Amino acid sequence: MTTGEHDYDDIPGTYVFDFDKSHQGFHLNMFCMSLLKPENREAFLADEKACLKRFPMTDEQRQAVMDRDWLGMIKLGGNIYYTSKIAATDGKSFQYVAGKMCGMSQDEYARMMLNGGRSPDGNRRKSEWQEGDH
Amino acid sequence: MARILAGVGTSHVPAIGAALDSGKADEPYWQPVFAGYKKSKQWLKEVHPDVVILVYNDHANAFGLDVVPTFALGIADEYPPADEGWGPRPVPVVKGHSKLARHLGTSLIFDHFDMAIVNQMVVDHGLTVPLSLMCGQPREWPFKVVPLCVNVVQYPPPTGARCFELGRAIRKAVEAYDEDLKVVVFGTGGMSHQLHGERAGIINREWDTRFLDDLSADPLRLTKIPHIEYIRETGAEGVETVMWLIMRGALDDQVKEVHRHYHVPASNTALGHIILENL
Numbered sequence: 001m002t003t004g005e006h007d008y009d010d011i012p013g014t015y016v017f018d019f020d021k022s023h024q025g026f027h028l029n030m031f032c033m034s035l036l037k038p039e040n041r042e043a044f045l046a047d048e049k050a051c052l053k054r055f056p057m058t059d060e061q062r063q064a065v066m067d068r069d070w071l072g073m074i075k076l077g078g079n080i081y082y083t084s085k086i087a088a089t090d091g092k093s094f095q096y097v098a099g100k101m102c103g104m105s106q107d108e109y110a111r112m113m114l115n116g117g118r119s120p121d122g123n124r125r126k127s128e129w130q131e132g133d134h
Numbered sequence: 135m136a137r138i139l140a141g142v143g144t145s146h147v148p149a150i151g152a153a154l155d156s157g158k159a160d161e162p163y164w165q166p167v168f169a170g171y172k173k174s175k176q177w178l179k180e181v182h183p184d185v186v187i188l189v190y191n192d193h194a195n196a197f198g199l200d201v202v203p204t205f206a207l208g209i210a211d212e213y214p215p216a217d218e219g220w221g222p223r224p225v226p227v228v229k230g231h232s233k234l235a236r237h238l239g240t241s242l243i244f245d246h247f248d249m250a251i252v253n254q255m256v257v258d259h260g261l262t263v264p265l266s267l268m269c270g271q272p273r274e275w276p277f278k279v280v281p282l283c284v285n286v287v288q289y290p291p292p293t294g295a296r297c298f299e300l301g302r303a304i305r306k307a308v309e310a311y312d313e314d315l316k317v318v319v320f321g322t323g324g325m326s327h328q329l330h331g332e333r334a335g336i337i338n339r340e341w342d343t344r345f346l347d348d349l350s351a352d353p354l355r356l357t358k359i360p361h362i363e364y365i366r367e368t369g370a371e372g373v374e375t376v377m378w379l380i381m382r383g384a385l386d387d388q389v390k391e392v393h394r395h396y397h398v399p400a401s402n403t404a405l406g407h408i409i410l411e412n413l
Contacts, residue, residue, distance in 0.1 A: 011365060012332070036217055109335065117404065118336050124367075
């Protein structure tokens with residue numbers, strides 16, 4: 001699935017949207033982009049399954065969309081600028097989605113940002129996350 | 135002769151547009167964001183540019199993944215605001231300066247920058263939020279815009295060095311344009327932010343501050359920063375700060391910093407803003 005090692009593979013909790021990811025997530029992302037049109041947003045909200053059927057993505061990708069598994073979508077090749085259009089369709093904010101991806105409530109996430117955000121210290125390399133505390 | 139008077143760097147967070155459009159600019163959360171642009175608005179009024187060359191990135195609104203141009207230059211007469219999934223922003227249609235843009239495109243391609251050329255596109259918050267921050271809420275934007283769209287969504291974006299060189303080529307092209315035009319270049323996006331994954335929310339104030347310092351003190355250092363450093367230190371989406379280097383490349387070697395603003399947070403992002411004048 002990937003074409004080799006990258007210098008960014010060592011960064012924890014980060015899924016760089018490179019050509020491999022773009023190739024993997026193409027149909028998922030183009031589905032997300034279809035939600036730019038109000039009529040497609042309505043059609044999606046009315047019948048998610050039928051709407052997703054029209055895009056030749058994997059069943060796993062479809063399930064991740066229906067589950068609103070935001071991190072799962074990213075791991076399956078979704079790009080945040082695309083998947084956030086599902087959030088917009090749901091009336092959810094970017095902070096809600098970001099919080100979900102790092103296992104925080106929207107309030108906790110918002111508070112972290114108000115306190116200056118997540119420090120890069122302890123978050124630069126995967127080895128720093130092995131303690132499981134980040 | 136057309137000439138470039140100054141450069142503006144600014145973040146282009148979508149929530150800023152939403153806050154302004156829904157009348158929340160005076161709320162305690164947003165007030166410090168907008169306060170840092172009060173002087174900038176006055177400054178821009180006094181400079182009164184005819185054209186702004188606005189470097190930004192599209193966020194899956196004009197361009198999908200079917201075709202991803204690394205550098206795309208708009209040569210249209212106008213650009214409507216995009217519906218990004220919640221309806222278009224209630225801001226004026228952006229008027230292009232097609233003649234200058236066509237001249238730029240020709241000059242850049244003969245200068246070995248193989249631009250994609252765009253005759254029709256909608257413009258998203260990447261372009262309209264900087265206009266709102268710098269101009270407020272006018273009935274019409276007070277200058278024409280040449281949009282220069284850079285891919286920073288699909289890795290790899292162009293290198294900082296290449297962006298800087300493109301800035302230099304833009305300057306050469308502007309100075310070869312024989313109509314008297316006052317031009318300001320905006321470099322937008324950034325600064326620290328990561329919007330996805332378990333590491334979302336990264337903010338690196340120290341790194342951002344050094345970047346802002348060196349825009350005037352040592353811009354050549356900035357052109358050597360590899361993508362991995364932007365991603366590791368400022369978040370995966372923070373790499374879009376390379377776009378500021380197109381703006382910087384279009385200015386004199388020596389510039390004067392006339393204004394700076396830095397605030398955390400604007401939604402998920404460290405908001406950075408700077409104004410640099412040619413001496």
